[in-house]
Amino acid sequence: MKAVQETSETLTVGAAARRLGIAAPTLRSWERRYGLRPSARSAGGHRRYDAHDLARLRAMLRLVEQGVPTAEAAAEVRDRDYPLSAPGVTSATSVAAGPENAATAAFRPSARARREKSRPPIDLFSLANAMDSERLTHEVARSLDRSGAVEAWTDHLMPLLVEVGDQWQRTGACVEVEHLASDAVAGGLRYHTRRAVERFRPVEDERPVVLACLEREDHALPLLALAAALAERAVKVRTLGAATPASSLSMAVRRVRPAAVFVWSSAPETADLTALKTLVRTRPSYSLVIGGPGWQTLGAPTGWVNSLGEAVDALVAAVRPG
Numbered sequence: 001m002k003a004v005q006e007t008s009e010t011l012t013v014g015a016a017a018r019r020l021g022i023a024a025p026t027l028r029s030w031e032r033r034y035g036l037r038p039s040a041r042s043a044g045g046h047r048r049y050d051a052h053d054l055a056r057l058r059a060m061l062r063l064v065e066q067g068v069p070t071a072e073a074a075a076e077v078r079d080r081d082y083p084l085s086a087p088g089v090t091s092a093t094s095v096a097a098g099p100e101n102a103a104t105a106a107f108r109p110s111a112r113a114r115r116e117k118s119r120p121p122i123d124l125f126s127l128a129n130a131m132d133s134e135r136l137t138h139e140v141a142r143s144l145d146r147s148g149a150v151e152a153w154t155d156h157l158m159p160l161l162v163e164v165g166d167q168w169q170r171t172g173a174c175v176e177v178e179h180l181a182s183d184a185v186a187g188g189l190r191y192h193t194r195r196a197v198e199r200f201r202p203v204e205d206e207r208p209v210v211l212a213c214l215e216r217e218d219h220a221l222p223l224l225a226l227a228a229a230l231a232e233r234a235v236k237v238r239t240l241g242a243a244t245p246a247s248s249l250s251m252a253v254r255r256v257r258p259a260a261v262f263v264w265s266s267a268p269e270t271a272d273l274t275a276l277k278t279l280v281r282t283r284p285s286y287s288l289v290i291g292g293p294g295w296q297t298l299g300a301p302t303g304w305v306n307s308l309g310e311a312v313d314a315l316v317a318a319v320r321p322g
């Protein structure tokens, strides 16, 4: 597929449709229904799509592929500018301008999310107990889109998880609700992270952050929340996830050369101080940040942080000192 080389190059509706892999009537109907019109018209009044239009339409297609309803996807992309170096669309000017990233990267809600800000909050716990995966996943993604990862996690997702955990502890039942809720939260966080990476594009020459749980620790959701929040700050993240042997984590440090490693522990059984000592000795050197109630029970060793926001601050500071 040939890329549009210059912002000045424009395509007819047929050529743009071919480039996007969709039918020309679909493009015309998106314009009619959702106002996704090209930036220009020829002297004779024919549609002309430029690289910005293609980047926006590609973003729209990605959302639709991910299951977002067409009208919502259109509302999401309509008022936004997308980086021109999205796959298949390049331009000399976009390289000069650079992506939206690094020190200036900060989450801002989409136009659609801003319009919906006044909507009353949905009871996520009821959706989980009703086993309504579709709506729960949708609401999780919506909350992240509206508020960004730190606020959505702290105000909506974490309370849901704590409530689900308390229900299990109280009744000894409803494990199916816990699994369904975890899956929906994980899905929403991963979806949000993918979009944040596209939007803020991590700086190539910065060192990444590695996120992991040690052996026997399956509670990986806080790592996904952290990955989402760091993606919003344009930090490069390597998530190893649940139950990572300390030796594999050390190997990852040697291979990835991170600026920082974050290790989560939910319970005392997985707060392994010996593994932590091995990690401290692993070279090249990096900042070790730890979080979760497991470490707290050991008297909160050096490097322990107590919230998602604190973890993000500590890790961003390690990547961008000063």
Ligand code: B12
Binding pocket: 157, 158, 159, 161, 162, 163, 164, 165, 166, 168, 169, 178, 179, 182, 186, 216, 217, 218, 219, 220, 221, 222, 223, 225, 226, 266, 267, 268, 290, 291, 292, 293, 305, 306, 307, 308, 311
């Ligand atoms: C989802 C979940 C699971 C899922 C995990 C899926 C996944 N992909 O992560 C599954 C089903 C696998 C699971 C399994 C188990 N779970 Co579980 N699980 C949970 C649940 C509901 C949420 C976990 C979570 O993400 N918590 C993170 C946040 C939401 O909670 P928090 O850590 O308490 O938050 C505090 C701080 O850490 C901080 N904070 C919050 N977010 C963040 C983020 C960062 C980055 C930082 C630094 C701080 C921070 O703020 C909070 C207030 O101070 C919790 C309930 C709960 N209250 O946490 C139980 C819970 C953690 N599980 C529990 C248990 C007992 C188990 C099992 C042993 C059950 C079993 N019999 O099999 C297994 C153990 C699995 C293993 N080997 O690790 C207990 C742990 C009790 C304990 N302290 O030992 C809990 C607390 C439930 C309960 N109320 O009893 N679980």
